[in-house]
Amino acid sequence: MTSSTVSAAGSPHEDATADLPVPGRRSTQPVNTPDISPASTGQPPDAPGTPVGRLAATVERLRREVRTAQAEAEGRALIELAKGILVERLGCGPAQAARQLAELAEHAQVTPLEFAVDVINQAARDRVTEVTEAFLSLAADPAGPVDESAAVRLRAAESGVLAASDAQAMADSLLEHALRPLGAVAVAIWALGPDGSLTLAGSAGFPPGEAARWRYVPPDVATVARRGLTQPGGQWLASLAASGLPTLGRREYAEGARIALPAGRGGRLHGVLEIAWPKPEEPLPRPVIRQVEALAELCAHTLETTALPPGAGPEPRVLPDVVELMDLADGLHDPALVLVPHLDADGRLVDFRIQHVNSRFLDPAGRSRAVVSGALLLEAYPMAAGASELFQRVERVYGTGEPFRAHRMRLTALVDEVPLSAIADISISRHGAAVLLIWRIEDESARLASLLQHAQRLGRIGGFEENLLTGEITWNGQLFDLYGRPATSTPVALEELAAHAHPDDAVSIGRFLRTLVHHRRPASADFRLQRPDGVTRHMRLVAEPVLDTDGQLLVLRGAYQDISAQHWTEVALAATRDQLAHTEQQADERNRLALQLQHAIMPPTQAPLTAPDLQVAVRYRPAETEHLVGGDWYDAVLLPSGLVLLCVGDVAGHGIEAATSMVVLRNALRGLAVTGAGPGQLLSWLNIVAHHLTGAVTATAVCGLYDGERRTLRWARAGHLPPVLVRDAEATALPTLKGLLLGALPEAEYEETEVQLAVGDTLLMYTDGLIERRDRSVEESLSHLLETARSAPRRLDQQLDRLLTYSRSDTDDDTCIVGIRVG
Secondary structure, eight states, X not given: OOHHHHHHHHHHHHHHXXXXXXXXXXXOSOTTOOOOSHHHHTOOTTOTTSHHHHHHHHHHHHHXXXXXXXXXXXXXXXXXXXXXXXXXXXXXXXXHHHHHHHHHHHHHTSOHHHHHHHHHHHHHOSHHHHHHHHHHHHHOOTTSXXXXXXXXXXXXXXXXXXXXXSHHHHHHHHXXXXXXXXXXXXXXXXXXXXXXXXXXXXXXXXXXXHHHHTSEEOXXXXXXXXXHHHSTTOEEEXXXXXXXXOOXXXXXXXXXXXXXXXXXXXTEEEEEEEEEOSSOXXXXXXXXXHHHHHHHHXXXXXXXXXXXXXXXXXXXXXXXXXXXXXXXXXXXXXXXXXXXXXXXXXXXXXXEEEEEEOTTOOOTTOOOHHHHTTXXXXXXXXXXXXXXXXXXXXHHHHHHOOOXXXXXXXXXXXXXXXXXXXXXXXXXXXXXXXXXXXXXXXXXXXXXHHHHHHHHHHHTEEEEEEETTTOOEEEOHHHHHHHTOOTTSOOOOGGGGGGGBOGGGHHHHHHHHIIIIISOXXXXXXXXXXXXXXXXXXXXXXXXXXXXXXXXXXXXXXXXXXXXXXXXXXXXXXXXXXXXXHHHHHHHHHHHHHHHHHHHHSOSSOOOOOBTTEEEEEEEEOOSSGGGOEEEEEEEEEOXXXXXXXXXXXXXXXXXXXXXXXXXXXXXXXXXXXXXXXXXXXXXXXXXXXXXXXSSOOEEEEEEEEETTTTEEEEEEEBOOOOEEEETTEEEEOOOOOOOOBTSSSSOOOOEEEEEOOTTOEEEEEOGGGTOOTTSOHHHHHHHHHHHHHSOOSSHHHHHHHHHHTOOOOSOOOEEEEEEEEO
């Protein structure tokens, strides 16, 4: 403390100690001195007039003077720095620079300290200058003065940090000069260890006991500082309690805001700066965030140049320097590169220089060690910044110290604008100020050998080679498995193969050996291998001879393949084919029988029917596919009464059942017609036959009785399409009568009607196979039939043939047509 300060403080000191006894000095007061203690006067012990009160006032005044002296000392350091800049710029002496600084500050109407900081900013043009200018330009309020104390605070903090002997002094300076004006109450500086751990290097504003409990945080423990380390832009928490993250001072400032920023320098992270506020806060403005980032960079400078205080967690392990790391790389069996950071003029990390390449180095492009050693990483491997992100991985490892491992990463080297790639396993780790990059390029031959082994295993193939000169026989592991023999057993020679095969296969094996050994041509053979465990496997053996330049046989090599599954599959397929052929033969015979039965009963044409003044013609067209033999039927017969029975019908279904049911219904109708009953009654009786006597068969039918004397036709229908009447080039369908299909109900009644015919009229009865189509309705198909029937030839046979020719049916069903023409 200066003498002026002591002198100024002398009087209070004397007042404060005048009434206090001095050890070793006899008191000059009489024994009966009046009692003037606070208790006797009734004043509080620390009242201003009491000795304790005067002592407390003196202590507080001395504290203020100490803080003022510290601020003046720091301010004088900045002023002296500004004076030195003026001496260098103006070429004058210190006294003249001091006068010049005072005159310029007075002219600018600012304090000498603020003007000195302005001079330093203009001369330094560093990050603190950039942050200060950005803050002043964005935080300026047009309605009020600009807070220019930010520049002073940052420069004072920088001065305190650079002058700090350890991280603890750095934390005290940051909190006092830069963070309290922002509302912060505490700050912690964490040092990042090489294993990813965090050590509390310094703190201010937190209780000492709390700081002692948080001296060391193991790796991978989620804390606020860890979040700030892993996030590129840091971590802002509006409320610590809401985040649930543990950290220093959680009990004291649980509801307050927190920010954690990574402290890095030159591309490498050295620690984390954590700042605490007493209450929840919104995120800081960007200019203020940039101030805090500048403070974090100052912390990185101190963490880089200072050691941790004693007792601040476990001692960091001793790491080799670059020379030792080069020796370590030379002892590795994999290609390794030792990389050191390459910084630009501003101290930013822009690349890594390949400081050393070990003797095992293998370049993807085939370049030698001399070409790669000493070059920059992005110059030697420009594709490392591309899709593989190799450079970004190295940069991340250097920044955080966390190692990186990758399996089957693509390495690409650009040689004469041609990319050459290789697949490798990558290992990246930081050792002190250097990075060790190790890669193991995948061996193509080993990979292909592995693929071959898997292919042989999946295909159940075993290879062999037999040297006829030395007698040496080589088997692979798969062949021992096929033989069911241990790998330590002696391989079986080809000459001894018959002894391990089924006796019935001896002839084929002998033929195989003669072709291979005597005729010296490639050969193959299928045989049954009898293994020692009693299992018989079907094998296929393929081999070829290897001859020397003189044509002499040297080696026999080939492969066995287990074809047991294929053999039994072929056996099963053969049995299936035999069974299928037998089934197809039975089906063909069944269909042929049904077709023959149908044709026997329903010939495609019928002999002309002899009836007075009446022409009768019928046509039957079977289905195009033989296995679709249907139940369509027709009948035209002259009854004993002189009436003509005309009918067509269609039994549901196909095959022999439909054909036999058709025969039953057709013959039943013929027998019932002899009774002289009308068409309606005939269909009622035929319905009983279909329902009770044919196994619940259903069918449709049209039945008519023609009276030649009256030229009338009485008819009825059972679910069938009505007949078509062609008269004077007009074709119309007869009215649809009520009538259920045959066999649907046990008893049914059928409506009948009578049609008066004239000379030249043509009546057509048909089944649905004539008109049905899959893509049209029945009404559309019937309209097409009527159009075709209008243009009828003179002869009835020709008309029926025309109808069959121009039919558009596509259902592959049988078709029956019965036509009569009144003559």
